[in-house]
Amino acid sequence: MEVLIESRKMVGPRAIMPGHLRRYSISSIDQLQATGYVRLLLIYHPVNASAFDCGSVRLLEESLAEALTIYYPLAGRYVEDGCYIDCGGQGVELVEAKVNGHLDRLTSLGQVPDADLLDQLSTFPDSVVESPLFVIQVNKFEGGGLALGLRFTHRVADFHTIITFVNAWAMICRGCNPGEVVTPNFDVSCIFPPKNSVINYPFLRKPGSDKLVMHRFTVSGETLAQLAIETTSDEPDMKFKGYGRPSRMEMAFALLCKALVKIDRDKNPCARPIAIGFSMNLRGRTRVAIPDAGFGNIFTLTLDFPSSTGDEEWNLHGYIKMVREILRKTKARYGAVGTADELWSMVEEDAKRRVRILASGKYCLVSCTSWCRFPVYGIDFGWGGPELVVCCRTPFRTNVLMDRKGDGGIDAWVVLDEEEMAKFKGDEDIIKHCVF
Secondary structure, three states: OOEEEEEEEEEOOOOOOOOOOOEEEOOHHHHOOOOOEEEEEEEEOOOOOOOOOHHHHHHHHHHHHHHHHHOHHHHOEEEOOOOEEEOOOOOEEEEEEEEOOOOHHHHOOOOOOOHHHHHHOOOOOOOOEOOOOEEEEEEEEOOOOEEEEEEEEOOOOOHHHHHHHHHHHHHHHOOOOHHHOOOOEOOHHHHOOOOOOOOOOOOOOOOOOOOEEEEEEEEOHHHHHHHHHHHHHHOHHHHHOOOOOOOHHHHHHHHHHHHHHHHHHHHOOOOOOEEEEEEEEOOOOOOOOOOOOEOOOOEEEEEEOOOOOOOOOOOHHHHHHHHHHHHHHHHHHHHOOOOHHHHHHHHHHHHHHHHHHHHHOOOEEEEEEEOOOOOHHHOOOOOOOOOEEEEOOOOOOEEEEEEOOOOOOEEEEEEEEHHHHHHHHOOHHHHHHOEO
């Protein structure tokens, strides 16, 4: 399958509005983030995208300019030395491409996504400095359908911010008044002022991570509902001692966790202690007054340890209980924070611990990024919501959970090396509860 780039252009804000800052200071939490790009694909089925034509690209461009008038820092350029965004309206990059292949190569369940194809569907610059902060690639497939490739730098915005922006863009594209979209709050750097010396803590790659593969594992809504019933009936402690019914995300992550710990035990004769990591949106989770529409990175990569040893003989219900216990403890820890300084220190310490744990090689670190409950399937530019949202391969081992369209299930995008992936697919609970 070949992707032919037909055009590239920069799209800036429609206008410079009163109150726009020439320099937008990033926050101290932004400073902790890596300068790489995060990417995903929004795939629109031929039936839903039948109205897409040449005029649609022009409409996408015009509505993008309107959206950037509101979210104007995204059209700027990041200046590393000063830790700020130069908001000169330089623009985001809009790429138009044609694909000489059919969309089912991406949407078929059980089809292993072609990593090279995914890269071609979402181009990006090599460096964030002096490069667009956001890149959109409109890929039109033979036989109809399209995929919007989105890349954004995590240095200036988290997933919450980007999805809110893309939804605002989509609303404007289908005719909504710009005044109806969510207006971002640009005061986050006032709550978390940038610091003179902040160490960046990127997610380190493990040795031997060069040949990584990605696969999608689907847990249906029916399976998750049945697991919840089994867990609360077979494990009364979870029901009657404050644990409550496990969430869909907790059950899906427990499935992955059990299989990944088993793989680690097979590779390491001496059982390594388990460390569990989560991404957690901080909006509304602490006593610090953080606006829900705050622009930037307002999240943390938490890290904690189970109270039990996490032996591989645990059954799946034991792992669900372990994951729920850790998440509950983490929420309580952050929920007690009352000042911005204390909150920033906790976020930084979790970042430090995560790097130390992985670099030491002494722990079995299992981490999860959850994009569940984000309204990705509601992103409607006028031809319906996406048929599938694809998490693209990363250069390190990871697990990303996303809502599955329609049935209340979850898609787990898992990145492992080839040997680990073969073992993961052979795990009895993965086989029993997942479709792949």
